Amino acid sequence: xxxxxxxxxxxxxxxxxxxxxxxxxxxxxxxxxxxxxxxxxxxxxxxxxxxxxxxxxxxxxxxxxxxxxxxxxxxxxxxxxxxxxxxxxxxxxxxxxxxxxxxxxxxxxxxxxxxxxxxxxxxxxxxxxxxxxxxxxxxxxxxxxxxxxxxxxxxxxxxxxxxxxxxxxxxxxxxxxxxxxxxxxxxxxxxxxxxxxxxxxxxxxxxxxxxxxxxxxxxxxxxxxxxxxxxxxxxxxxxxxxxxxxxxxxxxxxxxxxxxxxxxxxxxxxxxxxxxxxxxxxxxxxxxxxxxxxxxxxxxxxxxxxxxxxxxxxxxxxxxxxxxxxxxxxxxxxxxxxxxxxxxxxxxxxxxxxxxxxxxxxxxxxxxxxxxxxxxxxxxxxxxxxxxxxxxxxxxxxxxxxxxxxxxxxxxxxxxxxxxxxxxxxxxxxxxxxxxxxxxxxxxxxxxxxxxxxxxxxxxxxxxxxxxxxxxxxxxxxxxxxxxxxxxxxxxxxxxxxxx
Amino acid sequence: xxxxxxxxxxxxxxxxxxxxxxxxxxxxxxxxxxxxxxxxxxxxxxxxxxxxxxxxxxxxxxxxxxxxxxxxxxxxxxxxxxxxxxxxxxxxxxxxxxxxxxxxxxxxxxxxxxxxxxxxxxxxxxxxxx
Ligand code: SF4
Ligand code: SF4
Numbered sequence: 240x241x242x243x244x245x246x247x248x249x250x251x252x253x254x255x256x257x258x259x260x261x262x263x264x265x266x267x268x269x270x271x272x273x274x275x276x277x278x279x280x281x282x283x284x285x286x287x288x289x290x291x292x293x294x295x296x297x298x299x300x301x302x303x304x305x306x307x308x309x310x311x312x313x314x315x316x317x318x319x320x321x322x323x324x325x326x327x328x329x330x331x332x333x334x335x336x337x338x339x340x341x342x343x344x345x346x347x348x349x350x351x352x353x354x355x356x357x358x359x360x361x362x363x364x365x366x367x368x369x370x371x372x373x374x375x376x377x378x379x380x381x382x383x384x385x386x387x388x389x390x391x392x393x394x395x396x397x398x399x400x401x402x403x404x405x406x407x408x409x410x411x412x413x414x415x416x417x418x419x420x421x422x423x424x425x426x427x428x429x430x431x432x433x434x435x436x437x438x439x440x441x442x443x444x445x446x447x448x449x450x451x452x453x454x455x456x457x458x459x460x461x462x463x464x465x466x467x468x469x470x471x472x473x474x475x476x477x478x479x480x481x482x483x484x485x486x487x488x489x490x491x492x493x494x495x496x497x498x499x500x501x502x503x504x505x506x507x508x509x510x511x512x513x514x515x516x517x518x519x520x521x522x523x524x525x526x527x528x529x530x531x532x533x534x535x536x537x538x539x540x541x542x543x544x545x546x547x548x549x550x551x552x553x554x555x556x557x558x559x560x561x562x563x564x565x566x567x568x569x570x571x572x573x574x575x576x577x578x579x580x581x582x583x584x585x586x587x588x589x590x591x592x593x594x595x596x597x598x599x600x601x602x603x604x605x606x607x608x609x610x611x612x613x614x615x616x617x618x619x620x621x622x623x624x625x626x627x628x629x630x631x632x633x634x635x636x637x638x639x640x641x642x643x644x645x646x647x648x649x650x651x652x653x654x655x656x657x658x659x660x661x662x663x664x665x666x667x668x669x670x671x672x673x674x675x676x677x678x679x680x681x682x683x684x685x686x687x688x689x690x691x692x693x694x695x696x697x698x699x700x701x702x703x704x705x706x707x708x709x710x711x712x713x714x715x716x717x718x719x720x721x722x723x724x725x726x727x728x729x730x731x732x733x734x735x736x737x738x739x
Numbered sequence: 740x741x742x743x744x745x746x747x748x749x750x751x752x753x754x755x756x757x758x759x760x761x762x763x764x765x766x767x768x769x770x771x772x773x774x775x776x777x778x779x780x781x782x783x784x785x786x787x788x789x790x791x792x793x794x795x796x797x798x799x800x801x802x803x804x805x806x807x808x809x810x811x812x813x814x815x816x817x818x819x820x821x822x823x824x825x826x827x828x829x830x831x832x833x834x835x836x837x838x839x840x841x842x843x844x845x846x847x848x849x850x851x852x853x854x855x856x857x858x859x860x861x862x863x864x865x866x867x868x869x
Contacts, residue, residue: 289819291859416823417857424826491819493859501859503819556825568826570859572819574839 241278241514245596248282248511252590259283259587261580262433262510262521269522274515277522283587283594284521286435287452287507287579290428290571291493293414294394294465295502296332297350297482300386301361303327308373310363314338315349317360326371330391333492333502345500347492350390353382354487388482390454394464396506398436398474399530402427402553402567404545404560407536412497416570418535422560425532425567430576431525431550435508436474438521444510445476446597452507452583453478455486457592460508462599468607476601478506489579505575507583511594525550532560538700540609619701620694622734623715623724629654632661632682639681640669652714652722653685659720662687691716692726702731740787741770741807741850742794746779750801756781759796765789770849782807782849809866810848811855813841817862824854824863 251257258281260268265284269277299320301310309326312319317337320329335346349359363376382388404425405411405418412418416426431437439445449460458480467475482490489505512518530553531544545560552558553567586592630639630651639651643666653662662685672684692701692713701713705728715724746755751774760767771782785793790806797804811832820841825833830847833854855863 290821412856416859417827417853419827419853426823426826491860494861495859496856503821503859566826568822568824570821570823572821572839574820577839 241275241518243278243282243511243513245511245513245594249593251282252587252593255588255590257282257587259285259509259584261577261584262286262438262523263577263580265518265521266432266524269518274519274522278512278515278518281512281518283584284438284510284512285507285580285583285587286430286438286510287433287505287576287581287583288396288430288435288571289489289503289505289575289579290430291414291495291501292392292395292504293334293501295350295390295392295504296330296346298328298330298387298389298391301327301329301380302384302386304373304376304378306373307371308363308365308376309368309371310376311365313361313363315359315361316344316352317362318344318346318349320346322363334499336499342494342497342499345492345494347500347502350482350502351487351490351492353385353388354482354485354490356381358384382483385483389479390458390482390485391461391477391479392464392504393477394466394475395478395504396435396464396476396508397429398440398469398472399434399528400428401542401544402530402532402548403535404532404565405536406534406545411536412495413535414495414498414501415535416495417497422563422565425553425558425560425565426570427530427550427553427567428570429530429550430571430573431528431554432523433573433576433580434528435506435510436476437523437528439508439510439517440472440474440520440523442469442474442597442601442603443517443520444513444597445508446601447599448595448597449508450593450595451478451480451509452505452579452586452592453480453485454482454505455489456480456484458506460597463601463605466607467602467605469602470604470606473607474601489575503571505579507579509583509587509592509594511596525554532558538703617698617734618694619692619696619698619715619724619726622698622730623692623694623726624730625724627652627714627722627725629658629722630664630681631656632680632685634681636669636672636677636679636681636684639664640673643669648725650712650714650725650727651681652689652725653681654722658722660689660691660714660716660722661685663689663714689714693717694723698731698734701726702728705731740790741782741784742790743805743807743850744779744781744783744797745803745805746781747801747803748778751779753800755797755800755802758800759793763789763792763796765793765796767793771851782851807850810845810850811843812864812866813843813845814862814864817860818858819860819862821859823857823859827853827857829853 320331333347337344358381403415447462461477464475491503528550533542712727768784
């Protein structure tokens with residue numbers, strides 16, 4: 240049995256005799272010496288990760304103006320920061336979007352710009368009080384001008400994260416990047432062998448108060464992160480650090496097309512090797528870490544898992560899904576994770592960084608519950624109109640025009656003999672056909688690629704589909720592709736009108 | 740050399756590419772084609788010495804022709820070497836070497852633009868994109 244204390248390890252750091260290795264190097268050391276030998280040899284194992292961490296942000300204290308203002312709302316470079324606390328404190332979240340530039344610029348960019356020494360335009364408004372009379376404030380500030388800029392990330396360093404793919408027929412844009420149609424690619428996140436929590440899955444050394452590498456500076460683990468679901472090995476950490484001391488190499492703004500902005504955060508956690516149990520945990524390899532590939536085309540909280548994979552498979556560049564070879568790529572940078580783990584190793588070897596024991600362990604066996612929804616959820620079946628009027632595909636355009644006039648339905652699903660969906664014609668298609676002197680069959684003028692809905696889908700999901708495709712009605716089909724109803728943007732607006 | 744042929748809604752129903760090939764006798768090697776009801780976009784290779792002829796034939800039929808002479812541009816300062824671009828590129832322009840540095844083989848690029856949308860750090864640009 241090997242037993243070491245934090246004090247002994249820190250004494251070695253102080254006198255320069257400490258033995259630090261990265262989590263990648265530790266795999267072979269444990270392989271050769273076994274956990275007991277490795278625990279005797281190695282004092283600290285360093286981990287690292289560099290990836291998109293949406294749940295990131297910075298608390299700024301801007302200092303008081305003259306006359307002072309109690310900021311009710313504040314914007315930096317047109318990105319709103321959260322106020323609602325004391326007068327001149329505000330929290331800039333990484334995914335908050337600019338009000339003028341939309342998805343091109345967000346909180347993450349404000350943070351990176353400040354870190355790079357740029358000044359940001361600050362605009363604040365207030366209702367004015369006796370103690371804080373000012374109502375409007377405009378100034379421009381650099382990071383140096385702020386009293387504090389404390390990064391607090393409520394949920395970082397996921398123990399593991401799902402890999403993503405897309406079974407649908409369209410490319411989708413997600414926080415996991417662009418996912419090409421029909422399992423065109425798989426994306427994943429996390430540093431596998433170097434990932435902090437994968438190297439201490441039982442939270443033996445990582446907990447409240449653990450000193451870490453955050454964005455190139457020393458930071459701390461505050462405690463469990465939000466959505467910490469340790470029972471399913473989906474632990475997360477809340478971390479804090481001083482933005483003023485960080486390095487833009489490790490804090491980088493990102494844009495995910497169609498999703499918005501996020502922040503790439505570099506984090507490294509040292510694991511003091513106190514005994515063989517810790518040594519064994521840090522011997523984890525890519526092949527030992529598994530995750531699920533989820534189908535992100537299903538717009539639901541419970542996305543179906545297509546299969547289990549290991550990080551070793553993911554890192555190989557391709558995985559098999561339903562008999563096909565699918566290209567994989569990472570969203571986080573393994574190269575930078577490595578740089579972080581070795582930089583932290585250098586800090587410790589040089590005596591610039593001491594390890595710490597948590598003052599409180601992270602909770603084990605917590606679950607992350609889905610939201611309790613008290614407002615009834617509306618399904619397509621609740622608001623669709625079942626009296627849908629369809630037209631045969633070999634009917635004449637004239638007949639279609641007549642039906643539209645008589646029924647006041649603007650959209651006619653076009654059907655085959657067995658009532659299966661063949662296409663759709665709208666009043667607009669008919670006007671166009673007429674203007675081009677085309678009076679042939681409905682089949683010749685219909686749109687063949689029809690966007691559809693199903694009766695058991697949620698209205699919120701279908702509403703977005705209407706928006707995305709710029710259409711105003713969707714035929715509702717059953718499992719046999721037969722038209723059973725139609726749902727229009729009018730039906731949806733009426734539903735929302737009832738609610739508000 | 741690569742060219743991009745844009746075909747507008749008025750001409751989308753006519754076989755103008757086929758007509759142009761017949762007229763000039765110049766071959767086009769199509770590497771990408773996207774069509775919808777209102778618009779068509781084709782990326783093709785044509786020999787440099789035949790470009791003018793082909794340009795003439797296509798534009799006289801109402802197409803818009805742009806030279807794609809600048810392949811994907813990679814800004815190393817913006818790139819964090821995450822490798823997100825790797826899995827979307829149809830021609831494997833991107834790869835990682837042993838130390839996980841990104842390698843970019845621009846010669847393979849067919850300028851489809853997919854990686855430009857994918858890159859979270861705006862490190863990839865296509866001069867002729869859109
Ligand atoms: S996606 Fe962008 S940042 Fe990531 S490796 Fe490719 S070029 Fe670099
Ligand atoms: S533009 Fe297309 S072909 Fe060129 S590098 Fe990007 S994804 Fe690959």
